Amino acid sequence: MPFTNAKIAARQQNTxxxxxxxxxxxxxxxxxxxxxxxxxxxxxxxxxxxxxxTELAISDINNLAAYRQSESVSWIIVEGLHxxxxxxxxxxxxxxxxxxxxxxxxxxxxxxxEDYEQYIYVVxxxxxxxxxxxxxxxxxxLEQVSVILGSHFLLTFHEHSCDIFNPVxxxxxxxxxxLRKMNESYLFYALIDMIVDKYWVHVCDxxxxxxxxxxxxxxxxxxxxxxxxxxxxxxxxxxxxxxxALQRVCEQVTHDGSAFFDQSVNxxxxxxxxxxxxxxxxxxxxxxxxxxxxxxxxTLSSARMNExxxxxxxxxxxxxPLTFIAGIYGMNxxxxxxxxxxxxxxxxxxxxxxxxLMLIFALAMIVFFRRKKWL
Numbered sequence: 001m002p003f004t005n006a007k008i009a010a011r012q013q014n015t016x017x018x019x020x021x022x023x024x025x026x027x028x029x030x031x032x033x034x035x036x037x038x039x040x041x042x043x044x045x046x047x048x049x050x051x052x053x054t055e056l057a058i059s060d061i062n063n064l065a066a067y068r069q070s071e072s073v074s075w076i077i078v079e080g081l082h083x084x085x086x087x088x089x090x091x092x093x094x095x096x097x098x099x100x101x102x103x104x105x106x107x108x109x110x111x112x113x114e115d116y117e118q119y120i121y122v123v124x125x126x127x128x129x130x131x132x133x134x135x136x137x138x139x140x141x142l143e144q145v146s147v148i149l150g151s152h153f154l155l156t157f158h159e160h161s162c163d164i165f166n167p168v169x170x171x172x173x174x175x176x177x178x179l180r181k182m183n184e185s186y187l188f189y190a191l192i193d194m195i196v197d198k199y200w201v202h203v204c205d206x207x208x209x210x211x212x213x214x215x216x217x218x219x220x221x222x223x224x225x226x227x228x229x230x231x232x233x234x235x236x237x238x239x240x241x242x243x244x245a246l247q248r249v250c251e252q253v254t255h256d257g258s259a260f261f262d263q264s265v266n267x268x269x270x271x272x273x274x275x276x277x278x279x280x281x282x283x284x285x286x287x288x289x290x291x292x293x294x295x296x297x298x299t300l301s302s303a304r305m306n307e308x309x310x311x312x313x314x315x316x317x318x319x320x321p322l323t324f325i326a327g328i329y330g331m332n333x334x335x336x337x338x339x340x341x342x343x344x345x346x347x348x349x350x351x352x353x354x355x356x357l358m359l360i361f362a363l364a365m366i367v368f369f370r371r372k373k374w375l
Contacts, residue, residue, distance in 0.1 A: 031084065032103075040080070041082065042080060043057070043061060043078050044057055045057075045064065048073055049071075051121050062089075065093050070152060074153040074154070075153075075155075077156050079160065085119065096148060097121075100116070104157045107144040108144075109160055110146060112246030119150035120148070120149060120260055122148075122249060124242065125144055126145055127242050143160055145158055150260075151185060153182075154187055156191070176299060181301065183259050185265045189269060193271075196272055196275045196276055200278075202239055206286055207282070208230060210290065212228075213225050214289075216228065217296055217300070230294075236287050241260065244280060247273060253266065253269045256271060293372050314375065321361040325361070326358070329344070333345075
């Protein structure tokens with residue numbers, strides 16, 4: 001039996017999980033596990049205050065040490081995770097715990113937030129897909145983003161690129177909004193809010209796709225709509241998990257609190273929490289609607305099959321007496337032996353008589369079926 005794409009992905013994930021922890025190595029050993037999604041590890045620095053803004057490409061990571069204790073907000077963006085030495089060097093500059101470096105280099109982490117007193121470590125998944133209606137063949141990508149929030153600095157580690165945060169970069173460059181006036185915790189909120197907004201776009205797209213599938217169901221397009229329903233339902237489940245995990249992170253920020261989040265920023269996190277709750281509610285409605293559409297589709301398919309079986313049954317029932325008559329007159333008994341040996345064989349109109357008898361029986365049965373409202 002051939003494997004589906006989901007089974008193949010599960011097997012690949014299981015293989016990567018087995019390789020993720022080499023037996024015998026001490027905890028915190030920096031080893032990269034996962035795909036190499038970038039040609040080279042690129043480091044970018046965004047340093048800003050309300051009065052100034054600097055954007056630099058960092059070739060020598062030792063230059064980042066000057067921004068470790070600066071009064072401005074320093075956002076260090078790392079794209080690519082396969083250069084273990086460079087990632088470890090950045091960790092040394094900012095005094096990051098070895099377990100954090102290990103988690104950053106291991107892209108199969110669950111969404112979580114950990115407080116290390118000097119900084120906060122958050123990891124979450126950025127999920128995107130091209131078109132849910134393509135079902136199993138959709139081009140899916142689940143990318144891990146690791147964020148370290150410290151005093152006056154914020155580090156983000158990306159497997160590929162930080163294109164999803166381009167609107168935040170644009171707001172920093174153009175001084176739109178209050179981003180340049182706030183501290184690094186507000187920048188952290190802006191990134192989380194950007195992720196949630198991205199999720200919401202996907203949720204709305206799924207709603208539009210469900211409307212299209214509903215039209216197919218009403219048009220009784222069984223084969224196409226069944227594939228679409230299963231494909232969209234799979235993506236709803238995939239999208240639900242990272243949003244629910246990110247909601248728990250927002251709850252942890254607003255309920256537990258931290259030295260890095262003051263009350264003014266907690267208000268915004270409560271708003272993000274509400275957005276995740278709205279997205280999860282919408283996904284729940286999508287899942288219920290998809291289940292209903294699937295049940296309707298199965299009911300329509302069964303009704304269609306019943307109609308086919310009813311038609312075949314009627315045809316078979318009509319032909320039963322005709323077959324009986326044809327069988328009798330196909331026995332060809334010898335009429336010379338006696339009067340009871342089928343005298344119709346010698347009738348001049350015996351053949352039309354047999355056909356007429358068949359026609360009378362067929363019409364009588366059709367009339368009977370219609371009176372019983374079986375047709």
